[in-house]
Amino acid sequence: MNRHAIVKGSTVLVMFLSASACQHMEPAPICDMGAIASQRTLVSVPAAVPGGASPLQEMPLNSVSITDHRILNKVYVRNVTARRTPSGTVELYAQVINCTDHPLQTEARTQFYDAGQAPAEPVSAWKRLYLPPRTSNIYREFSLGTTSIHAYMVEMREGE
Amino acid sequence: MDVHSLHRSPGNIKILVGARLVWFAIPVAVLLSGCQSVHNAAGTPTTYNDPSAPPPLAQGVGIESQDIIGMTDQMMRDILSNPRLAAQQKPPRVIIDSEYFVNESASRINKNIITDRLRVELNRAAVGRMVFVGRHHAGMVEHERKIKRDGVADKGTVAPTAAQMGGDYRLGGRITSQDARAPKTGAATRFSQITFEMIDLESGEIVWSGMYAFSKSQQDDVIYR
Numbered sequence: 591m592n593r594h595a596i597v598k599g600s601t602v603l604v605m606f607l608s609a610s611a612c613q614h615m616e617p618a619p620i621c622d623m624g625a626i627a628s629q630r631t632l633v634s635v636p637a638a639v640p641g642g643a644s645p646l647q648e649m650p651l652n653s654v655s656i657t658d659h660r661i662l663n664k665v666y667v668r669n670v671t672a673r674r675t676p677s678g679t680v681e682l683y684a685q686v687i688n689c690t691d692h693p694l695q696t697e698a699r700t701q702f703y704d705a706g707q708a709p710a711e712p713v714s715a716w717k718r719l720y721l722p723p724r725t726s727n728i729y730r731e732f733s734l735g736t737t738s739i740h741a742y743m744v745e746m747r748e749g750e
Numbered sequence: 751m752d753v754h755s756l757h758r759s760p761g762n763i764k765i766l767v768g769a770r771l772v773w774f775a776i777p778v779a780v781l782l783s784g785c786q787s788v789h790n791a792a793g794t795p796t797t798y799n800d801p802s803a804p805p806p807l808a809q810g811v812g813i814e815s816q817d818i819i820g821m822t823d824q825m826m827r828d829i830l831s832n833p834r835l836a837a838q839q840k841p842p843r844v845i846i847d848s849e850y851f852v853n854e855s856a857s858r859i860n861k862n863i864i865t866d867r868l869r870v871e872l873n874r875a876a877v878g879r880m881v882f883v884g885r886h887h888a889g890m891v892e893h894e895r896k897i898k899r900d901g902v903a904d905k906g907t908v909a910p911t912a913a914q915m916g917g918d919y920r921l922g923g924r925i926t927s928q929d930a931r932a933p934k935t936g937a938a939t940r941f942s943q944i945t946f947e948m949i950d951l952e953s954g955e956i957v958w959s960g961m962y963a964f965s966k967s968q969q970d971d972v973i974y975r
Binding site: 675678732750 | 802803804816819820822823824826827828830831832833835836837875879964
């Protein structure tokens with residue numbers, strides 16, 4: 591009886607240990623690309639000609655648009671915010687997360703817009719962002735103008 | 751004199767050899783002239799590159815166009831966000847040139863390409879928030895002031911000033927680098943660091959600093975001219 595109980599107990603222990611060994615824990619960040627893609631809203635932007643239909647449904651203002659399919663399912667833009675600096679220019683931050691197990695380099699640039707959603711100044715130069723595996727980094731950009739700036743749009747691509 | 755003796759005399763041998771050469775040379779020349787024709791084809795076209803992207807044909811480990819555009823754009827935006835430089839009631843006078851911008855790196859570069867771009871872009875973007883003093887044109891201004899005051903030229907339309915404009919702040923900076931090369935493979939890595947500082951020309955205080963740094967690796971470095 592005792593021997594039978596020991597065998598039973600040993601079997602259960604082995605099964606438990608083997609089952610626990612099979613549990614695969616993903617380290618953070620866990621990027622659900624399906625959910626991220628479903629959050630991409632198709633926003634109608636104002637047409638170039640007032641009253642006309644806009645062909646542009648993507649790339650809404652005040653957001654980061656990933657324009658490179660090579661990193662579309664590799665990075666996740668967690669948030670993007672903007673604020674006024676003491677000199678009156680606009681400073682924007684975008685937190686970018688590398689969801690892969692490999693180092694990535696991305697480049698981003700920003701176009702700032704005025705109240706009429708026309709470009710208020712030249713687009714910024716491409717700025718490189720280094721992302722070690724499963725880390726986040728901050729893309730930061732300043733506007734040149736002050737009170738003329740009302741909106742922005744960030745483009746992001748893989749760094750060459 | 752028989753035929754054989756004629757042919758074998760030294761002078762006649764030269765004439766015969768010359769005659770044979772002529773008979774040989776004429777068809778060869780005709781053939782060659784037939785080969786020499788105009789290669790009527792278009793040359794290799796010049797390719798325009800995007801200066802904000804790495805050069806497609808000759809990319810090395812040094813400072814390149816995309817770095818110059820990137821660093822000057824970053825510094826310009828940073829300077830305009832500094833309230834001490836860009837939000838004063840009375841716009842400060844700023845001198846930006848390469849006089850105190852030194853290159854201690856392994857990269858061969860004309861420093862003016864950085865400082866000129868920074869000054870021009872900043873001047874265009876500042877629109878009155880800062881006043882730029884062209885100290886690198888001081889000689890030109892001095893010459894004109896002198897001939898105006900000597901009566902060689904008239905006074906112009908702008909009111910005369912007692913002296914040239916003095917600067918409140920001036921750009922200083924340094925380009926430095928650290929090189930590494932693998933002797934077996936020849937692969938080269940260079941870490942480049944470019945610092946920019948704005949100095950108060952009365953107190954010496956550094957009122958603004960900016961830095962641009964990058965590291966590049968390449969199997970074979972290119973030659974920068």
